[in-house]
Amino acid sequence: MSEFSLYLLQQLINGLTIGSTYALIAIGYTMVYGIIGMINFAHGEIYMIGSYVTFIVIAGLLGMGIVSLPIILVIALVVAMFIASTYGWTVERVAYRPLRGSNRLIPLISAIGMSIFLQNFVVLAQGSRDVALPPQIIGGWNFGDPSTFEVSLSYMQVLIFAVTFISMTLLTLFISRSRMGRACRACSEDLGMTNLLGIDTNKIIALTFIVGAALAAIAGLLLGLYYGVVNPFVGFIAGLKAFTAAVLGGIGSIPGAVLGGLILGVTEAMTSAFFPSEYKDVVSFGLLVMILLFRPSGLLGKPEVEKV
Amino acid sequence: MSQLLLDVNGLTMRFGGLVAVNGVNLKVKNRQIVSVIGPNGAGKTTVFNCLSGFYIPTEGSVMLKNQQIAGLKDYQISRKGLVRTFQHVRLFQKMTVIENMLVAQHRHLNTNLFSGLLKTPNYRRLEKDAMEHAAHWLKEVRLLDYANREAGNLSYGQQRRLEIARCMVTQPELLMLDEPAAGLNPNETKELDELIISLRDEHEISILLIEHDMSLVMGISDHIYVIAQGTPLADGNAEQIKGNPDVIKAYLGEE
Numbered sequence: 001m002s003e004f005s006l007y008l009l010q011q012l013i014n015g016l017t018i019g020s021t022y023a024l025i026a027i028g029y030t031m032v033y034g035i036i037g038m039i040n041f042a043h044g045e046i047y048m049i050g051s052y053v054t055f056i057v058i059a060g061l062l063g064m065g066i067v068s069l070p071i072i073l074v075i076a077l078v079v080a081m082f083i084a085s086t087y088g089w090t091v092e093r094v095a096y097r098p099l100r101g102s103n104r105l106i107p108l109i110s111a112i113g114m115s116i117f118l119q120n121f122v123v124l125a126q127g128s129r130d131v132a133l134p135p136q137i138i139g140g141w142n143f144g145d146p147s148t149f150e151v152s153l154s155y156m157q158v159l160i161f162a163v164t165f166i167s168m169t170l171l172t173l174f175i176s177r178s179r180m181g182r183a184c185r186a187c188s189e190d191l192g193m194t195n196l197l198g199i200d201t202n203k204i205i206a207l208t209f210i211v212g213a214a215l216a217a218i219a220g221l222l223l224g225l226y227y228g229v230v231n232p233f234v235g236f237i238a239g240l241k242a243f244t245a246a247v248l249g250g251i252g253s254i255p256g257a258v259l260g261g262l263i264l265g266v267t268e269a270m271t272s273a274f275f276p277s278e279y280k281d282v283v284s285f286g287l288l289v290m291i292l293l294f295r296p297s298g299l300l301g302k303p304e305v306e307k308v
Numbered sequence: 309m310s311q312l313l314l315d316v317n318g319l320t321m322r323f324g325g326l327v328a329v330n331g332v333n334l335k336v337k338n339r340q341i342v343s344v345i346g347p348n349g350a351g352k353t354t355v356f357n358c359l360s361g362f363y364i365p366t367e368g369s370v371m372l373k374n375q376q377i378a379g380l381k382d383y384q385i386s387r388k389g390l391v392r393t394f395q396h397v398r399l400f401q402k403m404t405v406i407e408n409m410l411v412a413q414h415r416h417l418n419t420n421l422f423s424g425l426l427k428t429p430n431y432r433r434l435e436k437d438a439m440e441h442a443a444h445w446l447k448e449v450r451l452l453d454y455a456n457r458e459a460g461n462l463s464y465g466q467q468r469r470l471e472i473a474r475c476m477v478t479q480p481e482l483l484m485l486d487e488p489a490a491g492l493n494p495n496e497t498k499e500l501d502e503l504i505i506s507l508r509d510e511h512e513i514s515i516l517l518i519e520h521d522m523s524l525v526m527g528i529s530d531h532i533y534v535i536a537q538g539t540p541l542a543d544g545n546a547e548q549i550k551g552n553p554d555v556i557k558a559y560l561g562e563e
Binding site: 179182183185186189190192193194195196197198199200201 | 360362381382383386387391392394398400401402403407410411412414415417435474478
């Protein structure tokens, strides 16, 4: 392969890595939107909290002298998912449920408030500086000729692909096979009717927030380890990116969120391949504007039909 | 036979200054088909909305099996055995026929989150029971062959029947049907007629019906209530209603 195509391959790998984590976060946006038609702007903060919890748990375990990497990762993952889910559930219970049935704009403003609150809460609790963690997963494979261009695929990237793939498979099984998943789909089609069939839809909505937050925590762990740095403001930009991914794929559609995340990740990587990398945000949000202008329902979304 | 299932007294619903329903009384006994008729805009659907928990009535009491249900949440009312359909079909269009039937049994499948993921024996058994129950009702409404179709792809008459079957798997004691014959052809109406009668005679539930198709109403109702402009106008059996001058006036206008 030529040097140029190897270079593109490298960017594709990088793009898919980031894209798959965007997809994980985007699922949280899209599931909540699919059921209650609101954008949970505090979702990015849940991701950020997931990252922090990961860092704290890993630092704590290393401090305790536990060095086995798989054990550390599994514990960090479980704790991060649990704590983030608790936050997700609490945010819904405190800030959104009391506002159910009011004008659509009101929960949206409440969500923005919640986002600012969580950000500042973490600033106060953890400080506003970058927190760094030495890389835990080192090494990888290299392909190609070292004298021209070498494509590298790090173990960390492989871990990101594997964990994302497993999470999405489990989510798909949960949504398509389980009783709760069935109820989630029913809610997203007709919340009122689901209620009338004797299902407590508040529980299903709470579950949606919990599942979304758990996926965001997985993304928080993966991206935290990938970048090795976290600060209280990472949730804002990651949240916006994931939101873009969800809109790109068609908000309300889970496969759409995955597709949107991957496209966005690859687009960003390709942009930074040819332009200064600062332009990647310009391109991704430009993409958001274009989608909203020309295909507001997204790639896999259906045109919105006004519910009676 | 003559036990009182639903007892509605002085039901009133105001929206601001508009009185949509004014002092409506309804009684439904066990194993009875009771119809509510009235001209368009009479407030029939508002009555249904009050009974099913969609609206909280401004005044009046709604007793189901001697328990007050006015003001309860809609899912709580449905759990007490009162289930409804709507004027327009409200199926989960993108889900299959069998999934529609299983969602309706959600609360009977009392299992936790993890047993669903792990497919524990208890979960399997409950799912199997739910499937059999669903299959039984699909057979009853002649939709068993369509179990794996998307509900949105069924014909209109089939969708209507599926809605009734979906209500029936929740094991209601009182089924409220809001214009079930709307948009059906005469053949389908006749089938519906037979289905409703079999629900009363074989499955021993009561039905509260809103319907404009007078031949259907007169043919199957044990008791008929007429409301006009939100106010009760008359009640009685089919013969009494047909001969009531007030009812004729409300429908046809005064000379």
